[in-house]
Amino acid sequence: MSLKSYFPLEAWAAANADYTADVPRYPHVKIVPDVFTALSGVLWSVSYILMTTKAFKDKSYAMPIYCLCLNITWEAVYGFVYGPGPVNQIVFAQYMIVDIFLFWAIIKSARYQWRQSPLVADNLIWIIMFGCVFCTWLHLAIAATFIPHIGRQVVFFTAWPMAAIISLGSIAQILSRGHTGGHSMPIW
Numbered sequence: 001m002s003l004k005s006y007f008p009l010e011a012w013a014a015a016n017a018d019y020t021a022d023v024p025r026y027p028h029v030k031i032v033p034d035v036f037t038a039l040s041g042v043l044w045s046v047s048y049i050l051m052t053t054k055a056f057k058d059k060s061y062a063m064p065i066y067c068l069c070l071n072i073t074w075e076a077v078y079g080f081v082y083g084p085g086p087v088n089q090i091v092f093a094q095y096m097i098v099d100i101f102l103f104w105a106i107i108k109s110a111r112y113q114w115r116q117s118p119l120v121a122d123n124l125i126w127i128i129m130f131g132c133v134f135c136t137w138l139h140l141a142i143a144a145t146f147i148p149h150i151g152r153q154v155v156f157f158t159a160w161p162m163a164a165i166i167s168l169g170s171i172a173q174i175l176s177r178g179h180t181g182g183h184s185m186p187i188w
Contacts, residue, residue, distance in 0.1 A: 008143070008144055008147045008148050011148045014151075015147065015151030016084070016085070016152065034087040037087050037088055037091055038091060040091075041091030041094060041095070044095060045098050048102060049098060049101075050184065051102060051105075051182065051187055052101045052102055052104075054184055054187065055105035055109060056105055058109075058181040058182050059113070059181070060112065060113055060179075060182035061102070061105050061113065062170060062187060064166075064170065064172075065124075065128060065131065067165060067166045067169045068099060068102055068103060068106065069132050070135050070138075070165065071166065072096055072099040072132065073132055073138075073139055074135075074139055074158065075099065076136065078139075078159075079095075079096065080092075081143070088155070106128070107124060107125060110124045113181075139158070142154070143158075170183070
């Protein structure tokens with residue numbers, strides 16, 4: 001198998017060229033997706049910042065570790081490898097910066113949050129690193145599989161399930177912990 005089948009960069013470039021060259025019937029509406037991307041970028045970033053500040057305050061964290069690994073690697077893959085345009089790439093890069101602070105909050109609160117499991121608490125950095133490597137591979141595999149067939153839509157079709165996983169994972173985390181440390185209503 002060739003490297004091209006693992007990284008369908010030519011198919012991605014063709015999909016982006018088609019999108020850029022496409023002249024819609026009403027050209028003034030072409031900015032709408034970028035506006036919504038920028039708006040969602042601001043709102044998600046506010047949520048991440050609230051999660052980070054609450055995590056340091058409560059010595060707990062809001063976003064489950066596996067969700068954060070999925071999230072930051074999705075942002076890396078679709079922000080830098082398969083960037084769907086400058087606005088999206090800026091927004092995804094901004095997410096990654098805020099995610100680093102979320103990881104820091106997890107690492108700082110691990111000894112409090114995982115005191116019942118010292119093996120996890122002591123090896124959390126390795127767990128996160130493995131999780132990020134695995135999730136990067138997962139996102140690249142999904143991209144390589146679907147970009148030749150659906151092009152730019154792969155970004156959307158991988159983003160919304162992740163948002164659902166983050167939401168459901170956060171609820172499951174609260175239920176399994178038995179407390180709301182790291183969470184608050186403004187975050188939701």
